[in-house]
Amino acid sequence: MKGRSPLRGSVVLLSGGMDSATCLALAARDAKPVHALTVVYGQRHAREAASAKRLVRHFRAVEHRTVRLPIQSLLPSALTDRRRPLPSRRGHPSRGPIPATYVPARNTILLALALAFAEARRCRSIYIGANAVDYSGYPDCRPEFLTAFERLAARATRVAVEEGRPVHVVAPLLRKSKAGIVREGEKLGVPWGLTWSCYRGGRRPCGHCDACRLRRKGFAEAGIQDPLVGS
C-alpha cells in the first residue's frame, strides 16, 4: 500500500520507575512524537502509575494511555499477590534462580499491547526499559527475548506485512548498570523525584525491598543524591 505516511514517533512503556522514566527521556529526545503506555496489571506498586502521569507531563508526550489488565487471578507472583512475601534478601536480586517477583510472560504481554498501540498510531518504535544486568534472572529481560519479539512483530501487524514497515523494539538500557542508568537519566534531566521504585506502595520508599536496594546502590555508585530519600 504505497503512498501512506511513513511510521514516526514511538510508544514508550512507562511504569513510572526510574528505568522507564529514562526511556521516556530518551524517546522524547530521539523519537518524537511520544505516546506513553502504562499497563496496570495489579502489581502492588500501583503508585508508580501516578508517577507515570507526572513524567508524561514533564516530558510532553502527546498522549498517555493507561490500560488496566486484571490478570492477578491468572498469574501467581509476589508482585501481584499480597499473600506472597516480597523478596528482600541481602545483596543483588539477580543472584540465584528467577526471583519471586517474576510475573509470567510479563514483558510479552506489555510488548504485545505496545505493538498494538504502535500500529494504531503508526509509530516507528517501542521503547522498553528492559535491563539484562540487574534483572538477569528474568527471562524476558534478555537480548534474545527482545530479538525474538522484534522478529514476531515483523510478522504480526498490518504495517509490517502490507506496507513492509515493521515496528522496532528499542531497549536502550539493556546493558547498563543501575548506576549507568542514573548517569544517563541525569544527563537527560530526568526528575528523579517524580519516579517511584519501591515494590511496596507506601508514602515513602520502604528502603528494604529489592527495588529500593537496587535504586540506592545505583544512586550511590553514580555519586548522585536521590531526592526521594532525602539527604
Next chain:
Amino acid sequence: MKGRSPLRGSVVLLSGGMDSATCLALAARDAKPVHALTVVYGQRHAREAASAKRLVRHFRAVEHRTVRLPIQSLLPSALTDRRRPLPSRRGHPSRGPIPATYVPARNTILLALALAFAEARRCRSIYIGANAVDYSGYPDCRPEFLTAFERLAARATRVAVEEGRPVHVVAPLLRKSKAGIVREGEKLGVPWGLTWSCYRGGRRPCGHCDACRLRRKGFAEAGIQDPLVGS
C-alpha cells in the same frame, strides 16, 4: 530445576465462535486438563463470551477465566468501534487487503495472555483457532506468525528458560476450510447451537456480516444444518 512436574494440559483461547469451540473439543480429547481463557477486548459481539461459558461446561474444562481488556481506546477497528461500518460485501472476506475487522496485534495480545496463563498453570500447550484459509487477510493468522510466536515463547518464560520446557502453540484449524472445520467439529460433537459467530450482537445472527456469511457457507458445503439458523 530438576524434579519439578512435567508440563501437562492446555490453555484454550475460547471466544465462543465455531472455530474456538472446535479447538476446545480437540483439546478436551487430546490435551487434558483444559484451562479455557476468554479475552473480552471490547469487541461488539460480547455475546460470544456467554457462548464460551456454555461450551466450557459442555466440554468439562477444569477452569475458565475471562479477562476484560479495555483496549478500545488504543485500537481503531470495525470490530471494536461502533462508529465504523462492519464489512458485509459479497463474497469472500479474505479477498482484497486486510479487512476492516482487523484488530492491531490482536493474536499477539491473545497469545501473550495465554502464554502467561499456560506458564502459571504449567500447561504444555496453547490451542488457538487461527485460520489461514478464510482469514488469509489477517497477518496474525498466518503460519509464519504462529511459528514466530512459538520461538518467542521458548525465550520468554521461566518454564522454558529455567526448566527447558517451552509451551507449544497448537493451531489445529490453520489450514482447514470453514466446511472442513464444520466436519471436524461435527465428528467431535461440538454443540453448534451453543456457539456464536455474528459480528453484531443481536438475539439472532444478522445473516449478512462476514462472519455470518462464512458460517453459512461452511455449513452448506459440509452438508450440515446449522441449529442457529433453523431449517
